Amino acid sequence: MKKLLNNLTVRVVIGILLGIAVGFIFPEFGAKLKVLADIFIKLIKMVIAPIIFFTVVIGIGSMGDLKKVGRIGGKALLYFEIISTFALAIGLIVVNLLQPGKGFNIGAVEGGDISQYTTQAAESEHGFISFIMGIIPENAVAALAGGELLPILFFAILFGISMAAMGEKAASVVSFFEKVSEIFFGIVNIIMKFSPIAAFGAMAYTIGNFGIGSLVSLGKLMGSVYITMFLFVVFILGAVAKIYKFNIIKFIAYIKEEILLVLGTSSSESALPKMMERLEKFGCSKSVVGLVVPTGYSFNLDGTAIYLSMAAIFIAQAYGVDLSIWQEITLLGILMLTSKGAAGVTGSGFITLAATLAAFPMIPVEGIALLLGVDRFMSEARAITNLIGNGVATVVVSKMENEFNPNQVVDETAERNVPNAEKHTVIQSEIG
Template structure:
């Protein structure tokens, strides 16, 4: 009887984090549905957990990147890794935009709605997003990557600013040789402490998922999805197929299974689902990719950068949502209009890198440049954006996990045996993982 209740590691099933998160999501959904006011009141639980994780993201990224580069024998590899990572990001994320465009033209989700008159829509509801989108410029974005001070980068928790400082700092440590070893040893020890802190904070994940999901259902309700079920279903199915077919093919070509990778990341994926925030699982993803055999310098460069530039789910959403709005308003976009939409989306999706709520903001930026589709149409999907953001975050998360393993393989810095053991559920070979048997 006990055996049936135990997980694969011999521990009771209820002690596994992913089981606790599933139970928390289900309980949160029930409370949000039956007692909406109570569900909305639980919002601080989700917000507090996300703040808890965001608090340590900046130091975790800095320590991972700086120590990874400092340990490198060939510093030229760091530049090569960055070039290959960006080539991968641009290729795959641009293809995601095309996928969204193709699906929208094939399924026509917007035509399922009654024709919408743009004059009846309240544009004030999306004015804030439009203002943020208008403020996004290439020059402004590039200038914002440079922090006003080293302390400021950490204080604001800006991932790109922390990366901007961590990379040259790691290079500096590597080039001063023996003089930098004492500092490097301190940073290595600090990295171990922070990853232990991540493990401690993750125990609170069920509480965060419970509060966040209860709020989402209590605030927006299942009914808000029903009215636009066609778009939501189309987006979820497209994203799932993108992960299984496109990312699955990329994974297969690089010697690993996308299904095994998803299973390996199940705890993180459930956390992203429960909190609607991929950042909540970022520190854990860094550790798991290294545990799966990807070298620390590669993981440190690819994963944080990918969080800003490799947004597969967001890109599918952008073109799919834009065409949905056009179809709902019975606006017939020509091939030239759609190609313009695609080109603008390719630029705006990169220009809003690192911006909170990037999915909705980049959609606003795109529609402002393509006047054929009224910006007011965004109000049609504002009510369900919270539910779609979960799918965007999940797809982005899996995409960045795949990217880190692919780039590591290209660089010859992927330990195949570690990868096999991790994806097959074998023992964890990473030294920083605690070994309980040593306590005897």
């Protein structure tokens, strides 16, 4: 029993179940426990910016081949764009087929304060030029301090390219950065010990604040979103995995601890550092992981893309707005821009949805009030889909580059059963 409780996966599951129970039985107390999840996410965000900077710089700088950097980056971005478009399209198709917003009684839904979202949407420009300008930091240090993901990536890529061009002269810097990176991952391992407490607080808050009954009124939309994301992961990502000769179900089982962490915190960023380590153990090269995973957190948010397309059409259906096929295609084009750069943190999808509707006046932006009560529940599904999507992307690019080494895959269950004196890396014989 003690050995079982020492397993992080088991502790996170226990935290989630206790959180649901406390939120249901003591709703007022449960609603106050959100601070536990907030503290944990702040701790994770504290190290995200430097980890992304160092991993991208190390990944590019250690290659020593600028053609290789451009090749990996180009393949990754092309893959991201194709898969994200599939995610947006499948969301539009399913929401039009199931029509969860049709006949929705808007007057029966308690509106929320959406002024903060509409203000941000009104002040945001999401054109191509403003998107490009937003990538370039005015001050690299300020971007790192503010945790601005896209500017950090841009600066890290330039830094890494410069190091790669220097060759052996930069070897000592690469070695130093690797040691610093290990320190930050050590900090992450310390923070992870508190993840069951964070999962407990997050679930207690959600159930205590919104109640079990909050799922009923928008259950059809939630069901549609879950079904769509399931179909996307199993069939779209499953087909991609089959093409590149690995099994999507086994891969999901392999990253189950990271998925449970995301389930508890509703933030795909909370699992980013551990996910990178897991992908390297799975067989992906360090250089590909260091470049593809952080980039994917801005350009390959499949779950967020599905949520945005379905939520926008749901609001149109709820207000009785009948969109033509060309208007929906236009909406898809806008979403292809606005979905890029949405951070994998709770609530960012909501802000992006408000910005999208502000740029698409046919759908009333105030309609996002309909989603205030259940956005939290859907954020968990989209964060998990984002995590799986980025993991698959990294494996695919590694295989494209012939930098996937299955001989380094570790069967951790078997490894734990080997006595410490005899413990060696146990190779998993089958990946697919």
